[in-house]
Amino acid sequence: MDGSRHRRRGDTRQRIQDVALELFSDQGYEKTSLREIAERLDVTKAALYYHFKTKEDILIGIFGDLTRPIDELIAWGREQPHTLATKQEVVRRYSEALSDAGPLFRFMQENQATVRELRIGEMFKDRMLELSAIIRDVDAPLADQVRCITALFTLHAGMFALRELKADPEDKRKAVLEVAIDLVTQAHNGA
Amino acid sequence: MDGSRHRRRGDTRQRIQDVALELFSDQGYEKTSLREIAERLDVTKAALYYHFKTKEDILIGIFGDLTRPIDELIAWGREQPHTLATKQEVVRRYSEALSDAGPLFRFMQENQATVRELRIGEMFKDRMLELSAIIRDVDAPLADQVRCITALFTLHAGMFALRELKADPEDKRKAVLEVAIDLVTQAHNGA
Amino acid sequence: MDGSRHRRRGDTRQRIQDVALELFSDQGYEKTSLREIAERLDVTKAALYYHFKTKEDILIGIFGDLTRPIDELIAWGREQPHTLATKQEVVRRYSEALSDAGPLFRFMQENQATVRELRIGEMFKDRMLELSAIIRDVDAPLADQVRCITALFTLHAGMFALRELKADPEDKRKAVLEVAIDLVTQAHNGA
Amino acid sequence: MDGSRHRRRGDTRQRIQDVALELFSDQGYEKTSLREIAERLDVTKAALYYHFKTKEDILIGIFGDLTRPIDELIAWGREQPHTLATKQEVVRRYSEALSDAGPLFRFMQENQATVRELRIGEMFKDRMLELSAIIRDVDAPLADQVRCITALFTLHAGMFALRELKADPEDKRKAVLEVAIDLVTQAHNGA
DNA sequence: AATGAATGAGCCTTCATTCAT
DNA sequence: AATGAATGAAGGCTCATTCAT
Numbered sequence: 001m002d003g004s005r006h007r008r009r010g011d012t013r014q015r016i017q018d019v020a021l022e023l024f025s026d027q028g029y030e031k032t033s034l035r036e037i038a039e040r041l042d043v044t045k046a047a048l049y050y051h052f053k054t055k056e057d058i059l060i061g062i063f064g065d066l067t068r069p070i071d072e073l074i075a076w077g078r079e080q081p082h083t084l085a086t087k088q089e090v091v092r093r094y095s096e097a098l099s100d101a102g103p104l105f106r107f108m109q110e111n112q113a114t115v116r117e118l119r120i121g122e123m124f125k126d127r128m129l130e131l132s133a134i135i136r137d138v139d140a141p142l143a144d145q146v147r148c149i150t151a152l153f154t155l156h157a158g159m160f161a162l163r164e165l166k167a168d169p170e171d172k173r174k175a176v177l178e179v180a181i182d183l184v185t186q187a188h189n190g191a
Numbered sequence: 192m193d194g195s196r197h198r199r200r201g202d203t204r205q206r207i208q209d210v211a212l213e214l215f216s217d218q219g220y221e222k223t224s225l226r227e228i229a230e231r232l233d234v235t236k237a238a239l240y241y242h243f244k245t246k247e248d249i250l251i252g253i254f255g256d257l258t259r260p261i262d263e264l265i266a267w268g269r270e271q272p273h274t275l276a277t278k279q280e281v282v283r284r285y286s287e288a289l290s291d292a293g294p295l296f297r298f299m300q301e302n303q304a305t306v307r308e309l310r311i312g313e314m315f316k317d318r319m320l321e322l323s324a325i326i327r328d329v330d331a332p333l334a335d336q337v338r339c340i341t342a343l344f345t346l347h348a349g350m351f352a353l354r355e356l357k358a359d360p361e362d363k364r365k366a367v368l369e370v371a372i373d374l375v376t377q378a379h380n381g382a
Numbered sequence: 383m384d385g386s387r388h389r390r391r392g393d394t395r396q397r398i399q400d401v402a403l404e405l406f407s408d409q410g411y412e413k414t415s416l417r418e419i420a421e422r423l424d425v426t427k428a429a430l431y432y433h434f435k436t437k438e439d440i441l442i443g444i445f446g447d448l449t450r451p452i453d454e455l456i457a458w459g460r461e462q463p464h465t466l467a468t469k470q471e472v473v474r475r476y477s478e479a480l481s482d483a484g485p486l487f488r489f490m491q492e493n494q495a496t497v498r499e500l501r502i503g504e505m506f507k508d509r510m511l512e513l514s515a516i517i518r519d520v521d522a523p524l525a526d527q528v529r530c531i532t533a534l535f536t537l538h539a540g541m542f543a544l545r546e547l548k549a550d551p552e553d554k555r556k557a558v559l560e561v562a563i564d565l566v567t568q569a570h571n572g573a
Numbered sequence: 574m575d576g577s578r579h580r581r582r583g584d585t586r587q588r589i590q591d592v593a594l595e596l597f598s599d600q601g602y603e604k605t606s607l608r609e610i611a612e613r614l615d616v617t618k619a620a621l622y623y624h625f626k627t628k629e630d631i632l633i634g635i636f637g638d639l640t641r642p643i644d645e646l647i648a649w650g651r652e653q654p655h656t657l658a659t660k661q662e663v664v665r666r667y668s669e670a671l672s673d674a675g676p677l678f679r680f681m682q683e684n685q686a687t688v689r690e691l692r693i694g695e696m697f698k699d700r701m702l703e704l705s706a707i708i709r710d711v712d713a714p715l716a717d718q719v720r721c722i723t724a725l726f727t728l729h730a731g732m733f734a735l736r737e738l739k740a741d742p743e744d745k746r747k748a749v750l751e752v753a754i755d756l757v758t759q760a761h762n763g764a
Numbered sequence: 765a766a767t768g769a770a771t772g773a774g775c776c777t778t779c780a781t782t783c784a785t
Numbered sequence: 786a787a788t789g790a791a792t793g794a795a796g797g798c799t800c801a802t803t804c805a806t
Binding site for chain 6 (some may be wrong): 606607608618619622627628
């Protein structure tokens with residue numbers, strides 16, 4: 001018992017999300033049709049509608065699932081003092097959280113125009129603002145604020161923007177993290 | 192005489208590109224239909240096809256037109272010595288070139304998933320690689336290379352990623368430029 | 383109960399093929415639009431695409447269905463000895479098979495230019511070659527080979543080319559068959 | 574003087590017909606667009622409309638030009654006595670006339686569905702009826718009438734239907750002619 | 765004798781979605 | 786938990802044709 005037929009039971013929802021995320025981040029949201037997702041899963045389009053109300057809902061589901069660690073990070077960060085150590089720790093943890101949700105963030109990064117018009121656009125923006133509020137100092141010089149935002153941005157873009165750079169992925173992640181922490185540190189210490 | 196009706200003659204091609212760029216960068220490439228472009232110009236869809244062979248061709252036309260200054264910058268940069276001054280100057284000039292082609296780069300940034308599958312994807316990537324080859328040192332530590340790429344990236348994303356930051360646009364542009372030059376400088380001087 | 387509404391269920395695929403064949407052979411393939419087919423069936427164009435992947439696929443479906451008897455004839459003919467009796471029998475049976483698939487062959491006959499560029503062009507040619515290989519003697523004088531091919535051709539064209547000839551259809555069919563058998567017989571017996 | 578620029582003058586009409594016939598008979602009438610014809614001639618579509626009122630008019634022009642010898646043959650045949658010798662001569666001459674207008678007849682043969690709906694459909698049918706009236710005996714047995722029509726038909730189809738038959742084209746033409754004359758002769762002599 | 769610019773109609777196809785079963 | 790059948794809307798594109806110049 002608990003064979004593959006059983007395991008599949010109740011699994012479909014998750015499998016839809018997995019396949020959808022893969023396709024969305026590979027080809028973009030608009031270019032990925034529900035037909036394509038259904039075919040990959042060997043079910044009918046109608047089956048998708050049993051599990052999700054709309055195409056956008058699939059995305060929202062994915063987002064909700066993969067975003068939880070980041071919500072927790074934000075909650076944690078808010079209660080810490082505004083020290084450099086906190087900021088560095090937030091960046092460090094964020095980098096980790098991102099690497100788990102890699103494809104989702106690649107998707108967000110590469111489909112901003114689309115995302116902006118969907119509900120997750122707002123959700124995402126909210127989280128970014130919260131995060132940057134922890135790292136950034138509202139009264140700091142503009143350039144320092146740019147540094148902080150660039151730090152977050154670099155973490156997001158990191159892996160994909162650096163595709164052309166031949167190097168070990170883990171080394172790249174560390175290098176990106178180093179640059180991000182550096183930026184935040186410089187921002188904290190003033191121009 | 193020579194009124195607006197006359198001025199319009201021969202202008203259509205340019206007007207198509209203008210409207211198309213506006214819509215593409217506002218709503219994304221896929222979400223912008225040729226019908227929409229045509230309606231805004233008060234011509235038929237078929238008229239667009241008189242001037243451009245495909246939808247993608249419209250984009251290629253825009254890209255070609257707006258990208259010329261950057262091509263010139265690359266040509267110039269290649270012939271300069273690999274000094275810090277050169278690198279800084281390239282970044283400075285690039286920042287200027289970008290501000291002219293603002294909407295196009297916003298479009299590229301926000302529609303990466305789409306762009307990747309179009310021919311301009313390659314064109315764009317080529318230019319990025321050339322530019323980064325001028326700024327970057329292939330033998331430098333990974334983190335420094337990341338700094339250089341982040342610098343370019345920051346210039347691109349600059350204006351749009353900072354939309355939430357309330358400040359004078361020109362001030363923001365300067366702040367972004369400062370951070371970018373800083374990154375290149377740090378990379379040049381070693382970790 | 384089990385009224386026409388119910389009978390219609392599951393019938394759609396066949397009904398599409400029927401209407402399509404009628405229109406294709408009346409007006410030609412290119413001149414028949416999917417809109418027209420859909421309207422006749424009182425469904426939407428999209429419904430056609432539920433049942434067939436492309437316009438060409440509709441034709442392929444028809445061809446496959448109506449062509450089976452001919453495939454069987456070819457299979458049978460191949461295993462017979464190369465006698466005159468066999469050849470005559472093949473012609474006789476072919477004439478019968480054709481009269482069932484009348485409209486399809488009229489279509490093939492009258493849309494050769496189109497058919498040649500579609501996949502069924504090849505399929506059709508293959509069958510013709512197989513059939514003629516059974517009837518024809520590769521070493522016979524050219525004129526005799528022409529007789530055999532003309533025989534097949536006459537059967538195809540028969541009904542449509544003779545439209546102007548006022549006579550009972552069944553009589554015409556017999557006359558055509560007689561001429562075809564005659565041609566094959568003459569070819570077999572030598573010039 | 575009388576250089577190629579001069580020779581081209583007034584030549585365009587003919588060149589249009591030449592290219593059009595080539596394309597029509599290669600790809601079919603519907604599948605050949607005026608754009609394609611214009612491009613091949615390196616003129617604009619509008620230029621075609623200077624010489625011909627419609628697409629169909631181009632075809633009518635071609636038909637009129639290439640069909641003149643056949644009109645003359647019909648006129649000649651009508652005044653001859655209804656002897657076997659006359660019939661054979663008509664077939665012989667028709668075969669010759671056809672070989673000059675090869676591509677046109679290939680076109681007629683392969684685009685019957687289209688041609689039927691155009692004005693040349695009627696023109697063509699008229700000529701066929703006239704010709705067959707010369708060869709055929711209205712009171713003869715049906716099979717003999719079929720023989721006569723098949724004879725004409727064989728001449729038309731001859732070259733294209735026999736494409737698969739590997740042999741010298743001139744030999745094929747002679748073989749086809751032989752079969753056609755044979756058919757007419759058999760018809761004349763009675764079953 | 766021919767072009768440049770445009771149109772209106774229509775084409776094949778795809779998509780997200782619905783609903784009875 | 787999922788399917789089969791279908792829809793309405795729209796999309797990109799092509800075509801024959803027109804007309805002022």
